[in-house]
Amino acid sequence: MRRPRLAIELFQPVRDVEALPPDDFAAVLARLDRKFAVMEQLGVRTALVCSSVHPRAVDDDDLAAAQLHEVAARAADRGLRLAYEALAWGRHVNTWDRSWRIVEAADHPALGVCLDSFHILSRGGDPAPIRDVPGEKVFFVQLADAPELAMDVLPWSRHHRLFPGQGSFDLETFTAAVAAAGYTGPWSLEVFNDVVRQADPWRAARDARRSLLALEEAVGAPAAGLPSRPPVHGPAFVELAVDPATADEVGTVLHALGLDATGRHRTKPVTLWEAGDARVVVSEEPVSTTSVAGLAVRTDDPEALASRAEALLAPRRPLPHAADEADLRAVAAPDGSLLLCCPRRPQPGRPDFWPGDFVPTDVPRRPGHVEGIDHVALTPPWDDVGETSLFHRAVLGLGPVGEWEVAAPFGLVRSRLLGGGPLRIVLSSSVVRRGGWSPGVPAPQSLALAVDDVLAVSRAAAAAGVRLVDVGPNHYDDLVARGWVDEDTAAELHAHRVLLDRDEHGEYRHVVTEVLGGRVFLEAVQRIGGYRGHGAADAPARMAAHRRARAADQSSGSTPA
Amino acid sequence: MRRPRLAIELFQPVRDVEALPPDDFAAVLARLDRKFAVMEQLGVRTALVCSSVHPRAVDDDDLAAAQLHEVAARAADRGLRLAYEALAWGRHVNTWDRSWRIVEAADHPALGVCLDSFHILSRGGDPAPIRDVPGEKVFFVQLADAPELAMDVLPWSRHHRLFPGQGSFDLETFTAAVAAAGYTGPWSLEVFNDVVRQADPWRAARDARRSLLALEEAVGAPAAGLPSRPPVHGPAFVELAVDPATADEVGTVLHALGLDATGRHRTKPVTLWEAGDARVVVSEEPVSTTSVAGLAVRTDDPEALASRAEALLAPRRPLPHAADEADLRAVAAPDGSLLLCCPRRPQPGRPDFWPGDFVPTDVPRRPGHVEGIDHVALTPPWDDVGETSLFHRAVLGLGPVGEWEVAAPFGLVRSRLLGGGPLRIVLSSSVVRRGGWSPGVPAPQSLALAVDDVLAVSRAAAAAGVRLVDVGPNHYDDLVARGWVDEDTAAELHAHRVLLDRDEHGEYRHVVTEVLGGRVFLEAVQRIGGYRGHGAADAPARMAAHRRARAADQSSGSTPA
Numbered sequence A, B: 001m002r003r004p005r006l007a008i009e010l011f012q013p014v015r016d017v018e019a020l021p022p023d024d025f026a027a028v029l030a031r032l033d034r035k036f037a038v039m040e041q042l043g044v045r046t047a048l049v050c051s052s053v054h055p056r057a058v059d060d061d062d063l064a065a066a067q068l069h070e071v072a073a074r075a076a077d078r079g080l081r082l083a084y085e086a087l088a089w090g091r092h093v094n095t096w097d098r099s100w101r102i103v104e105a106a107d108h109p110a111l112g113v114c115l116d117s118f119h120i121l122s123r124g125g126d127p128a129p130i131r132d133v134p135g136e137k138v139f140f141v142q143l144a145d146a147p148e149l150a151m152d153v154l155p156w157s158r159h160h161r162l163f164p165g166q167g168s169f170d171l172e173t174f175t176a177a178v179a180a181a182g183y184t185g186p187w188s189l190e191v192f193n194d195v196v197r198q199a200d201p202w203r204a205a206r207d208a209r210r211s212l213l214a215l216e217e218a219v220g221a222p223a224a225g226l227p228s229r230p231p232v233h234g235p236a237f238v239e240l241a242v243d244p245a246t247a248d249e250v251g252t253v254l255h256a257l258g259l260d261a262t263g264r265h266r267t268k269p270v271t272l273w274e275a276g277d278a279r280v281v282v283s284e285e286p287v288s289t290t291s292v293a294g295l296a297v298r299t300d301d302p303e304a305l306a307s308r309a310e311a312l313l314a315p316r317r318p319l320p321h322a323a324d325e326a327d328l329r330a331v332a333a334p335d336g337s338l339l340l341c342c343p344r345r346p347q348p349g350r351p352d353f354w355p356g357d358f359v360p361t362d363v364p365r366r367p368g369h370v371e372g373i374d375h376v377a378l379t380p381p382w383d384d385v386g387e388t389s390l391f392h393r394a395v396l397g398l399g400p401v402g403e404w405e406v407a408a409p410f411g412l413v414r415s416r417l418l419g420g421g422p423l424r425i426v427l428s429s430s431v432v433r434r435g436g437w438s439p440g441v442p443a444p445q446s447l448a449l450a451v452d453d454v455l456a457v458s459r460a461a462a463a464a465g466v467r468l469v470d471v472g473p474n475h476y477d478d479l480v481a482r483g484w485v486d487e488d489t490a491a492e493l494h495a496h497r498v499l500l501d502r503d504e505h506g507e508y509r510h511v512v513t514e515v516l517g518g519r520v521f522l523e524a525v526q527r528i529g530g531y532r533g534h535g536a537a538d539a540p541a542r543m544a545a546h547r548r549a550r551a552a553d554q555s556s557g558s559t560p561a
Helices: A022-042 A061-077 A096-106 A117-121 A128-132 A153-160 A171-181 A194-198 A201-218 A244-256 A302-311 A382-396 A454-463 A473-481 A487-495 A536-556 B022-042 B061-077 B096-106 B117-121 B128-132 B153-160 B171-181 B194-198 B201-218 B244-256 B302-311 B382-396 B454-463 B473-481 B487-495 B536-556
Strands: A011-014 A046-050 A081-085 A111-116 A138-143 A187-189 A232-242 A260-265 A270-275 A278-284 A291-299 A329-332 A338-343 A358-360 A370-378 A399-408 A411-419 A425-430 A445-451 A499-502 A506-512 A520-529 B011-014 B046-050 B081-085 B111-116 B138-143 B187-189 B232-242 B260-265 B270-275 B278-284 B291-299 B329-332 B338-343 B358-360 B370-378 B399-408 B411-419 B425-430 B445-451 B499-503 B506-512 B520-529
Touching (some): A011 A022, A022 A061, A022 B473, A046 A061, A046 A138, A061 A096, A081 A096, A081 A138, A117 A171, A128 A171, A138 A171, A171 A201, A194 A382, A201 A382, A232 A244, A232 A370, A244 A270, A244 A454, A278 A370, A278 A445, A291 A370, A291 A445, A302 A329, A370 A411, A382 A411, A382 A425, A399 A536, A411 A536, A411 B194, A445 A454, A454 A506, A454 A520, A473 A536, A473 B022, A506 A536, B011 B022, B022 B046, B046 B061, B061 B081, B061 B096, B061 B111, B081 B096, B096 B111, B111 B117, B117 B171, B128 B171, B171 B201, B201 B382, B232 B244, B232 B338, B232 B370, B244 B260, B244 B270, B244 B454, B278 B291, B278 B445, B291 B302, B291 B445, B302 B329, B302 B382, B370 B411, B382 B411, B382 B425, B411 B536, B454 B506, B454 B520, B473 B499, B499 B536
Parallel strands (some): A011 A046, A046 A081, A081 A111, A138 A187, A445 A520, B011 B046, B046 B081, B081 B111, B111 B138, B138 B187, B370 B425, B445 B520
Antiparallel strands (some): A232 A291, A260 A270, A260 A358, A270 A278, A399 A411, A499 A506, B232 B291, B260 B358, B270 B278, B370 B445, B499 B506, B506 B520
């Protein structure tokens, strides 16, 4: 193993140093002597001094400056220096500008400030004036993002910090302001959260580095070797890995929803299904459960997109193919599924002409109601959601559109819709481990087709004998009680198994199939107006109905458990 | 299956009903007509009306009362009634006494209040005056405990409510006040938390019912058949289940720490070890990992204690024994380990004379430094900690002495010390799943012996060739830096592998053995003054040292992984 080129850039934290009565301050000096000795042993030059939370600390900036001057002089005697940081919960000093005023007043070359984005942004501080601080007086910078949470800053900081780009803080403005100040020291990540503490260190390091690469790019200073994002236009196809025992059932359902089997792979047991702009590639392979195996997107420059993903630390996945088959660029997403980078318009003769791998069937394409892919819903473990979100944000430019909490029959589920880019991805996860008692599907996935008339799709499915989930009458009673639809419409929706949700922007009508092959179900989704969600409000009823259907199948013996 | 005798006592919630402008109120009436129809279908007589959070709700108690009167009249027309509840985050009405004043002013027989302990106690409300409300105007009562958390009441309520006795709210005063008011309706549990949502329903129901049984007893109205707690005096013994391959090593360590093998079981491969008031029973049986298999306590009335545990829904565990062997009372704790109820002073001739099962060895008991059992540290899954705590509280009267968060090398660990009764139990758990990468012991347990001279114990262990954990020099440098000990004492402690912690009450000095048999380690603990913790601050260094020792053993091949 190569010896890592590691250095300790900061010794932290030193607490309760300033604005103290004389007796306490004398004890501080004795304590600091020990700390300085440890720093020398470790070869660290800079120490972080947090603003005091001491019960006897006084509200006196002159005293704070005088005492910080004294400890800085002692540090300087040993060639050390101190970075003073305003904790968001400091007893008297809890804003960066006040910490800077005290450092200015203390006026010692071994004393500067440490700027931590969490401490500043969690209190709604304005980072813009940071650009006016002399860069050489910024001794250290700590970056952390966070979600907006309705809790005290201290537990928020200790348990919920995130890597930049995973939360809702404006790290770009903060970072730009610090850079504009002329700061030249390390950009460190100061991220405390329960997930990162527990994570595989290599995986956490990759996630962390990806966040910095994306942040650098966002502030206009992309790392060398990071290709910028080429235009991405939407899904090329979604690949389902389906056990041969389930393939017929999946085919029946796809056909009933309006897709046609337009091609068979020339050499593999793979079928291409199409309708409108929706393409689904079904790979038959012996798998324990059916799953979403890959997302393929259309882009102007597949190689640039794949190289970008690789530079953002996604492993390249060369796809085995015969000499006369398409050579598609692919990388692995954090959950192990493939992200395939396809040409915007596949053209015969190009090496990445993937439709050429399929022999056209003689099945005519039916006119119908499917317009394309609405979204794919995946279920990473909850502690992987931040990493997965950042991956899609950094590589594809997807951002969080909304978050929901669902009181599902087997426990709380959080879902996050990523969108605002070429495709929509829903990430749903259980926040507590599921016990062995739980009869649910452990990690269900869905593929939702966008349709222009969900009632027509429902009728066609019924005519084809495909069972759609019936959540029962309460859902429809409730729609009427809310005043969303009248009795007749409710009856029509129920007869068609159509679930309805609404937000302030529009309406969402969808039908849901049974779970196929142990894990995946399909949806047909009609968005009316600018509805922004993914029907999360319906999820508890849908899950309960899925469970009922499964229980009925098991008791009748028609389907394996 | 017997048909369960279930009824729906409350339809909830009906929101945003009162203190609204006329147009909005007209929509409320239409909505309520639908809700009332659903109630009739379900056979529910009472609906919960939460105080309004509507953005157009006005701060006008007279209007609120008038509108509530009107909806109550409509409810009464159908034989229904409404229980008005002040949400802790109600827009204008967020205290129980204000909700009661409005109900009084509305003055309709179909309108009463709903009292929810969370909404009242989370805001620091005084429940005492509830006793002055006419009991018949309290239409419903909802019980929930909660931990003190520094967050907004809404997420606190939605995610962190607990069953009574699992948090820090004073449910007893609340319950007594409601009972004194003359309330005769159902006592419901209104507990939203992520764990209960996910839990096995039967297990959650048992936990819930146990909480009510304990609360009833606490307010002086114990359920019929619940024996009161007989005096419990401390541990009788701790039972370790040890794989035969590890038994010699465990024996060596026990002996080195000062215990003597004073008895061999007459018919089983079980050894009794003793020193001072500490007794450890080592059962050799083929197990995958060594574990703490049972806690035995000494009590004036073993049968009453076991019956009490059984009435508190712990399964009885009859212990197989020969006709001439002791017949001990035992129940299963939530983690499956045994709680054994032993006589205070085992006497020959009594059927529960368990020492009679052991043939005395000719090993003389050495004088030494072991005084007794200090504590046992267990590691339930974090979502079982509430249930486990309540079990020990209800059965044995143990309460939480303190809680700690430990930034351990493999992730955050929370620990809770139960005490204030006949023994101390530490419950520690990882708050996030451990990944497969984690090299740690998944669920370590420890048995801590109370000693009067930890330095002497350390010397004896060293003389016997037993390795104690060395956390390295940083711990000792830090003790000096804190001003807790001088350099010489630090050096002496380090030479003896003694870890030191301190709180405002006293000091804690302990030595720790290697992990034996894959899971359990032993400690010798000296408490000086009134120290109340369990050395949680040392845990990260201890865990890292355990890991280093394991890695060294694995690389030298001397110990199986």
